Amino acid sequence: MTFEVGSGLSIGVILATVILIAAMLIWVERRLLSFWQERLGPNRVGPFGLLQVVADMIKIFTKEDWVPPFADKFSFVLAPAIIMTVILMSFSVVPFAPGVGVVDSNIGVLFVLAMASLGAYSVMLAGLSSDNKYALLGALRAAAQMISYEVFMGISILGVVALSGTFDLREIVLAQEENGWYVIPQFIGFVIFLIAGVAESHRLPFDIPEAEQEICAGYHTEYSGMKFGMFFVGEYLGLVLISSLITVLFFGGWLGPGFLPPIFWFALKSFMFIAFFILLRAAIPRPRYDQLMTYGWLFLLPVSLLNLLITGVIILSTS
Amino acid sequence: MLTLIKDTLTSQVVTLWRVFSHLWVKADTVEYPDVQPYMFPRWRGRIILSRDPDGEERCVACNLCAVACPVDCIALQKTEDEEGRWYPEFFRINFSRCIMCGFCEEACPTNAIQLTPDFEMAEYKRQDMVWEKEDLLIDGTGKYHDYNFYSVAGKKIAGKDKGEALNEAVPVNVRSLLP
Ligand code: SF4
Numbered sequence: 002m003t004f005e006v007g008s009g010l011s012i013g014v015i016l017a018t019v020i021l022i023a024a025m026l027i028w029v030e031r032r033l034l035s036f037w038q039e040r041l042g043p044n045r046v047g048p049f050g051l052l053q054v055v056a057d058m059i060k061i062f063t064k065e066d067w068v069p070p071f072a073d074k075f076s077f078v079l080a081p082a083i084i085m086t087v088i089l090m091s092f093s094v095v096p097f098a099p100g101v102g103v104v105d106s107n108i109g110v111l112f113v114l115a116m117a118s119l120g121a122y123s124v125m126l127a128g129l130s131s132d133n134k135y136a137l138l139g140a141l142r143a144a145a146q147m148i149s150y151e152v153f154m155g156i157s158i159l160g161v162v163a164l165s166g167t168f169d170l171r172e173i174v175l176a177q178e179e180n181g182w183y184v185i186p187q188f189i190g191f192v193i194f195l196i197a198g199v200a201e202s203h204r205l206p207f208d209i210p211e212a213e214q215e216i217c218a219g220y221h222t223e224y225s226g227m228k229f230g231m232f233f234v235g236e237y238l239g240l241v242l243i244s245s246l247i248t249v250l251f252f253g254g255w256l257g258p259g260f261l262p263p264i265f266w267f268a269l270k271s272f273m274f275i276a277f278f279i280l281l282r283a284a285i286p287r288p289r290y291d292q293l294m295t296y297g298w299l300f301l302l303p304v305s306l307l308n309l310l311i312t313g314v315i316i317l318s319t320s
Numbered sequence: 321m322l323t324l325i326k327d328t329l330t331s332q333v334v335t336l337w338r339v340f341s342h343l344w345v346k347a348d349t350v351e352y353p354d355v356q357p358y359m360f361p362r363w364r365g366r367i368i369l370s371r372d373p374d375g376e377e378r379c380v381a382c383n384l385c386a387v388a389c390p391v392d393c394i395a396l397q398k399t400e401d402e403e404g405r406w407y408p409e410f411f412r413i414n415f416s417r418c419i420m421c422g423f424c425e426e427a428c429p430t431n432a433i434q435l436t437p438d439f440e441m442a443e444y445k446r447q448d449m450v451w452e453k454e455d456l457l458i459d460g461t462g463k464y465h466d467y468n469f470y471s472v473a474g475k476k477i478a479g480k481d482k483g484e485a486l487n488e489a490v491p492v493n494v495r496s497l498l499p
């Protein structure tokens with residue numbers, strides 16, 4: 002078997018790497034957060050606490066996996082599987098480096114957006130099937146938040162798509178080789194995509210669907226054991242996905258000075274954004290739910306539309 | 321509207337930067353089992369029963385500590401030796417209930433019961449948290465080196481009659497005042 006786009010070997014390697022990185026993020030996040038809060042974080046298990054992930058894994062696998070008797074069994078079990086699946090599916094169109102990837106789809110951008118929308122089913126089903134008022138509240142919030150932020154997410158990428166003239170993520174990276182990184186012409190698009198990405202993966206400060214201080218743990222209140230672990234890892238997978246998408250769409254993917262292999266540049270850039278998301282968690286307080294919606298519809302939507310309009314005008318007038 | 325947006329943006333960016341700059345501030349954490357923190361001498365930790373400078377038990381089994389204890393975790397029984405000294409037959413502290421409030425130390429008239437800066441008292445079995453007199457009694461005087469209850473108290477014991485304590489006047493013979 003050869004290591005090329007779409008071969009079984011590369012699919013396996015990418016799948017394993019992505020899941021491993023998402024699991025490692027549990028440790029990375031705790032460590033980084035604690036540095037920013039003048040603590041040390043988990044540093045006991047293994048060198049620098051690196052094996053903390055193993056300890057967490059053992060814990061989560063050996064925990065009692067309890068399905069509440071009042072829950073709707075089928076959708077309760079299905080929900081955590083959905084989020085893992087859709088996010089892992091989204092990774093299939095991400096071009097990691099030349100010759101590294103699962104598939105080069107000419108509708109890559111649309112595919113990612115579609116999969117992100119399907120992710121809303123996961124939280125909705127989880128909240129509904131739990132038969133718990135906190136879970137239901139969380140699911141309501143999650144559904145409203147994800148659906149509205151998807152709108153701006155889509156519109157904010159359209160500028161990039163218009164500039165490069167393709168939906169293929171690999172082509173978009175190649176187009177940036179000639180035209181320079183799209184973060185410069187599309188800075189507003191980048192900021193909106195970043196904000197929408199935080200809301201989409203419901204990370205802090207937009208973790209309103211699972212706001213611990215308000216509604217327990219939101220839609221996964223009733224989950225325990227490995228099912229909770231899947232939501233947990235799913236959230237980190239979403240974080241990795243958003244970071245790599247920002248890298249691909251706005252920061253030239255694997256492009257970079259030639260003294261390091263392309264995959265390294267991709268990893269470095271993505272890690273910068275992962276660290277930035279963790280910094281957001283450490284620094285920014287959570288807005289109220291209605292503030293989030295108002296902010297989205299009354300500010301981000303007009304701005305993203307304006308951005309798209311101006312981009313279109315410029316493309317037309319220069320071509 | 322524009323100033324509002326500008327202020328919001330700058331405040332968020334400033335916040336992000338301030339938090340980020342904590343990266344090069346030294347962590348406050350004391351890595352406890354490896355590094356022992358400094359414990360203040362007046363810390364209220366593990367309870368001991370001290371002895372007076374002559375090496376006798378200070379506790380006179382007056383029960384004041386047991387009464388003062390808000391969680392009722394001290395149990396003791398008074399007894400007396402042939403010299404007339406009172407001492408506890410047993411003295412038991414249930415540390416699984418003790419809240420380290422120090423009221424017992426406040427209440428004790430003889431400075432017998434004292435709290436120390438030791439806090440490492442975790443046990444695997446709850447039963448092991450009940451400490452008997454043998455576990456509590458130490459050989460020293462604790463925080464008060466010179467205090468000896470019987471040398472200042474009016475109680476008569478072997479070798480010290482009424483009126484022989486420090487600062488104690490000889491008892492008045494009321495009958496001799498009769499005309
Ligand atoms: S420290 Fe407080 S709770 Fe503990 S034995 Fe003394 S009086 Fe009771």
Ligand code: SF4
Pocket residue numbers: 378379380381382383384385386396424427428429430431432433
């Ligand atoms: S320890 Fe002190 S207060 Fe408690 S019985 Fe003994 S003498 Fe009394």
